[in-house]
Every structure is written in structure tokens, then in C-alpha cells.
Amino acid sequence: MQPPTDTLAAPELDSPAAEATAVENPTVGIDQSAGDFTYDVKYEFDAGNGLSEDVIRYISSVKKEADWILDFRLKAYQTFLAKPMPTHWATKDLENIDFDKIRYYLSQGTKPKRTWDEVPDDIKKTFERLGIPEQERKFLAGVEAQFDSEAAYSNVKDIVAKQGVIFCNSTEALREHPELFKKWFGKVIPTGDNKFSALNSAVFSGGSFIYVPKGVKVAMPLQAYFRINAENFGQFERTLIIADEGAEVTYMEGCTAPKFSTSTLHSAVVELVALKGAKIQYITVQNWANNVFNLVTKRAIAMEDAEVKWIDCNIGSRLTMKYPGVILKGKRARGEVISIALANDGQHQDTGAKMIHAADDTTSVIVAKSISVGQGRSTYRGVVHIPKHLKGCKNNTECDALLINTNSRTDTYPAIVVRGDTHAVQHEASVSKVSEDMIFYMQQRGLTEAQAMSLAVNGFVNDLVRQFPMEYSVGLKRLIDLEMEGSVG
Amino acid sequence: MPSLEIRDLFVALAATPDKPIVKGLNLTIRTGEVHAIMGPNGTGKSTLSKAIAGHPDYVITSGDVILEGKSILAMEPDERARAGLFLAFQYPSEIPGVSIANFLRAAVQARLAEGEELDATAYYKHLYSKMDMLKIDRKFTSRSVNEGFSGGEKKRCEILQMAMLEPTFALMDETDSGLDIDALRIVAEGVEAMRGDKLGVLLITHYQRLLDYIVPDYVHVMYDGRIVKSGDKSLALELEAKGYDWVKQELAAV
Numbered sequence: 111m112q113p114p115t116d117t118l119a120a121p122e123l124d125s126p127a128a129e130a131t132a133v134e135n136p137t138v139g140i141d142q143s144a145g146d147f148t149y150d151v152k153y154e155f156d157a158g159n160g161l162s163e164d165v166i167r168y169i170s171s172v173k174k175e176a177d178w179i180l181d182f183r184l185k186a187y188q189t190f191l192a193k194p195m196p197t198h199w200a201t202k203d204l205e206n207i208d209f210d211k212i213r214y215y216l217s218q219g220t221k222p223k224r225t226w227d228e229v230p231d232d233i234k235k236t237f238e239r240l241g242i243p244e245q246e247r248k249f250l251a252g253v254e255a256q257f258d259s260e261a262a263y264s265n266v267k268d269i270v271a272k273q274g275v276i277f278c279n280s281t282e283a284l285r286e287h288p289e290l291f292k293k294w295f296g297k298v299i300p301t302g303d304n305k306f307s308a309l310n311s312a313v314f315s316g317g318s319f320i321y322v323p324k325g326v327k328v329a330m331p332l333q334a335y336f337r338i339n340a341e342n343f344g345q346f347e348r349t350l351i352i353a354d355e356g357a358e359v360t361y362m363e364g365c366t367a368p369k370f371s372t373s374t375l376h377s378a379v380v381e382l383v384a385l386k387g388a389k390i391q392y393i394t395v396q397n398w399a400n401n402v403f404n405l406v407t408k409r410a411i412a413m414e415d416a417e418v419k420w421i422d423c424n425i426g427s428r429l430t431m432k433y434p435g436v437i438l439k440g441k442r443a444r445g446e447v448i449s450i451a452l453a454n455d456g457q458h459q460d461t462g463a464k465m466i467h468a469a470d471d472t473t474s475v476i477v478a479k480s481i482s483v484g485q486g487r488s489t490y491r492g493v494v495h496i497p498k499h500l501k502g503c504k505n506n507t508e509c510d511a512l513l514i515n516t517n518s519r520t521d522t523y524p525a526i527v528v529r530g531d532t533h534a535v536q537h538e539a540s541v542s543k544v545s546e547d548m549i550f551y552m553q554q555r556g557l558t559e560a561q562a563m564s565l566a567v568n569g570f571v572n573d574l575v576r577q578f579p580m581e582y583s584v585g586l587k588r589l590i591d592l593e594m595e596g597s598v599g
Numbered sequence: 600m601p602s603l604e605i606r607d608l609f610v611a612l613a614a615t616p617d618k619p620i621v622k623g624l625n626l627t628i629r630t631g632e633v634h635a636i637m638g639p640n641g642t643g644k645s646t647l648s649k650a651i652a653g654h655p656d657y658v659i660t661s662g663d664v665i666l667e668g669k670s671i672l673a674m675e676p677d678e679r680a681r682a683g684l685f686l687a688f689q690y691p692s693e694i695p696g697v698s699i700a701n702f703l704r705a706a707v708q709a710r711l712a713e714g715e716e717l718d719a720t721a722y723y724k725h726l727y728s729k730m731d732m733l734k735i736d737r738k739f740t741s742r743s744v745n746e747g748f749s750g751g752e753k754k755r756c757e758i759l760q761m762a763m764l765e766p767t768f769a770l771m772d773e774t775d776s777g778l779d780i781d782a783l784r785i786v787a788e789g790v791e792a793m794r795g796d797k798l799g800v801l802l803i804t805h806y807q808r809l810l811d812y813i814v815p816d817y818v819h820v821m822y823d824g825r826i827v828k829s830g831d832k833s834l835a836l837e838l839e840a841k842g843y844d845w846v847k848q849e850l851a852a853v
Contacts, residue, residue: 545692546655546656547692548692548693548694550652550653550654550655550676550692551688551691551692551694552692552694552702553653553675553676553677553680554652554653554676554677554679554680554685554686554688555680555702555703555706555709555760555764556677556680556681556706556709556710556764557677557705557706557709558675558677558709559675559677561677561705561709562677565694565697565701565702565705566694566697568696568697569694569695569696569697569743570695570696571696572696572697573696
């Protein structure tokens, strides 16, 4: 995605390093239509296929939005149309997205039409092996549009409300609390940041808006999982989290179970605002079906003494492009990105991080690990920018890639621009293979080749997995086991 | 009594199958016995142990290896391991990010029947009793397998794995290489502690000094891919005194 162009976002940067050669995403052996859904058309709740001003007006009217939001959407639509696909640096596979075939809005009235019998056997098996509860399986497989967790969500919402925390969806937030959210909405990631942030700005629905008042420390992690439904499960989530001065909050989204999406294009925008001394931790675990384009823009702004940490795990999808960033706007602000990506056959994980230093004594840390299995491809793309007029900035970047098979692929495109002579920057990158001797050693202790492979992979990401909350780290380990099964022999 | 029989075995590198390294080797080991194979470098000792364990770099071109009455040649390396065969490596691999405790746990789990879950409490109790027996510090097993280990630590890690997995037959490949006297003593004490009628051991060594600590029941001299001389522990001493040239000369005289 393009770097920020808004005034907030400070210095202009070149695009992330262009790819030397664009290679099509390998799709061998993958049925890209697997997981597609059919719908009963109910015009009352359905905007139909394709995108136009009418569709946007329709979405806005269903949501009973204020005029300024409709204007915001319509302007964003023009920006979306005007922006070219970023294929001068990103994969040409983006050209395979057919915008006319996509449904841009589905509200709660519309239910996917699919029965449990129609869910592919391998998916059912995966749910079983991951130990997903019966009720959740149906939801995750798209058999049921609503996961019956409304009660759990309102419970959490009530508890945090006592601390003055606002936790609701984008529609409700912009309608009920414009005084809090309007100020930052679309400011950390301006509409024109990239083609897909513009698309999201035109058609967004669902997502979480959170405001944590001054000095409030939210003890429990807030989870999107509690409140997913047809809309929130959606394609164009919009999330904005504001932690006021000295506030602290952790947000978690996604789960390790494979997510059968209702659309092949998912394009979320997530904006985080950490005001003076605030701390935000944002944890994502996503495991998309093989036919999904997952093109997400995530960025935070950290004011004086604030800390923002993105913990991100991407598994599955056809193409994921995601580079969580932090604009270090205030003195001594700290930004961190911890990222794990796993690309299997027919999948391309194009992930990384952006650290934009815009104040003295700011610190950023990037640790990215990727695993390429079979014909999977992982790409690390990073931007670190420290301008000349600043003093005492630090960055530490580490990106490690693990290749499982001889036809697996990894690329690294770090773009580090440091001006001035009072900064400390460190960059380490490694590419490794699981050696035959290591596998033989483990087999000699009685592990099968597949068990040996998954243990090696789990070891590779172990230091990062430990940073995930328990419920994710256990699931991640199982998931890696499953992903490795087909990779040997 | 269970036995490991090596019958007229020929082994070559998979890349060059027409150039045998082990050339018609015969040896039978029963549980309760400790055999030592000695021989000059490049004579095929390590090749023998790796081929028996099923290393993919080697190919057995003829002959057979029989474990408790069954040929193991068609078995995968992990099946051979679960059937009771253990190889203590001369150069054990590092497994970054995987602790010794977790690695051994996976290995123990792999030996359980499908669907059977490992009892974590019992496992740690078992592990700690073996560590106490081998005088290994509790902190040791939280370290990643062999990562950044000294030569002595690597060998100690091998011995601990052997103690935990309780094999029927252990092949110990140059276990003494790169060890100082203290480390050598620890390894030897470990093997001596496990010695008994449930375990058969094949010690592969270049030098006699390991045999000062582990006294073998049988000593074999390997030369040019086969066993050329067998005897009791006195053979090792004779070798030490006269050197391998003595064997070569004897062979030439025949």
C-alpha cells in the first residue's frame, strides 16, 4: 500500500521497494471457487453486485447515516476509481479481482444459503481436528450467519462501559458518538492512502469503534470474536480505536479456524490512536479460505510516550497484503510489529510493517517471520523512515524466512531510510531451510516426517507465538501441524 | 532374547550406489551385551550406524538387518526408532526454538497408540528421575535442543534422550569424540547406568579410551568395510598398544 500522504502522516516516501519481477500467484491444484456462496436475493437488505454511487447511497441510507458520512463515502468512491492498481510494485494477481462481481453490502437480513452437507469434507475435518465447538463450526463454515454470542458480547460491553469505555460498531459509533470519533476517523489512514483504503472508505460496514477515556486501563482484552455476525464478518470492516491519555487497551480479532468468507475480496481499514502515554496492543489471527484477496490497511499514530504494538498472524488466503504501521508522532513514542505469515500452495503472503519516525527519541521494533510451504510464497515488505531533523531514534528490524520445500519462495524488500547521525538502526534478515539432517535426527527419535516438520516450524516461530494469548497460541500450534501434513513425502 | 542381526550388509552412498563403503558385514548383538566396533577413520563405522538407522543419504545394496526377527530395511527411520532402535549421533542436529523437554515429550507421545494422550505429570516425573540418575540440572531441558551446546552438553543431551526413550538397541556413533575426560566420564556413567539385560549396545569408537569407562563384552575391529577381527576387551588393549597397522599387516599376511 502507498505510504501516508496526509499531513498527519508526515514525510513523503517512495513506494515500498518495487518488485523486480512480478510472478503470478501459483494457483496449481487450488480450486479458487471452493468456498463460494450462493444467496437468495432479498433487495431489502442487499445492494446487489457491483459498485456505483447508487450502491453507496443505498448503504448509507440503510445505515441511516449523517450527510457528512455519505459525502465521505462518495468522495472516497471517486478516489477509488481514480487510483490505479498498485501493480507497479505489487503482484499482478491484483488484476484478477473483478470489482463488478463483488457484493459490497450484506446486512443482517441476508443469510448465506448453504447447508452443513455442502461444506467440503476437508474443512469439516479441520474444524474437528482444531477442536472447534459444534455451534461455532456452523458459523465459521457459513452455514449460520449469526454466531450466538450476542450475550457474551453485551456482557463485555456492559463491564467496560462502567469504566466509560465505548465499544460498538462503526455505524453506531458515528451516529451516537460523532464528537469522539469524527476527529480521528479517516485521519490516520486517509481515504487516498491506497486504492483499497479508498474502496473501504466508500463501502465500509461493521468493524469495531472503541474509545478508552483518560487513564482507564481495560483489564480484559476486547474481542471482535464476541460480536461477529453477517455484517461484521464482512468484507469491508472499519475499525477505529482511540486510547485517550494514559489509557491502555488490548484488542483481539480473528481465530485460528479457517474462515469461510462470503466474498473473495476483503479490504479492512484499521486506525489506532494512542494519545499521550497511552498503550494499545492489537492482536490479529486470520486464516482465510484459499480464494480470498485480503487487502488490509492498518496504521496507528502514537503521541508522546505512547506505545503501540501490532501482533499479526496471517495464514491462508490467495493473496494477503498487509503492512501494519506506526507513525511515531510524539517524543519517546514506541511502535512494534510482530508478524507471522504462513503461505501454503496457491497462497501469497505479502506482509510487513511501516515505521514512520516523526519525533525525537522514538523507538520502533519489527520482528517478522514467514514460512513458505509447497508452492507458497511469502514476501516481506518494510518501510522504516527516520528524517534528518530528528535526534535519538532507534529501529530494530529482524525478518526471518523459512522455506519448507524446494519450490517454496520468499522475497524480502526492506526500505530503510535514515538521515541524520544520532540514530541507531539495526537490520537482520535470514532465510533458512529445514535441513534433511534435522528431520532425520527427529525421525530417529520416533517422530514421523510430518511431525518432525511441524515441530521444526513450531520451533521457528516459537518466540513469537509465545507473545500471543494462550487461546491463540494453542490453536496456532495445531494449525501449523495441520498445514505441515501435506508438505512432506 | 531379542537380537539385532546384521547379515552380509553392503552399504553405499545413495549418490554412488556402485561404490560400497560397508562390504559384507556380519554381526549379531543380543540384549545385555555391549559390543565395541573399533577401526581407523574412513573404514565405514559411521556409515554402518547411519544406514541401520535409515539415513536417506545411504543405500543398502544387499544383505539385511533383522531386529527381533524382522527385517527393518523397508521401515522408515521413525518406524525403526519406535521399534526400539536408538542412534546416539556423532554430530547431533540443533532444533532452534524447541526445548529438550518438548522434544522428548513429542518423541514419547509418538510411541503411544493413536488417540492415547500423554499424561503430562507422569511424563515430567519420569523425565526428572532420569535427569537425576544422569546428574543433569533441571534447567537443562528448557534449553533448545543442541542449540549453542558445547560438545559435552550435546552428548549429555543424547544420553538423556536414550535414557528417556529406553531403546532395545543403542548404536552410539563416536560418542567420545570431542569430549574432555570429565564429559567422557559422564557419558560413560550414563551408559553404565542403563546397561542391563534389556539393552544391547553397539559402541563405535576410534580410540580405546572410552573403553576404559565402558568395558565391552566384545570388541570388533572394522577395516575396509567389514569386521576383520573379533575378541574380548583385551583386543582393545592390544590394538591400543600395537596400533591399526598391526591389523593391516595381519590381513596382508593372510
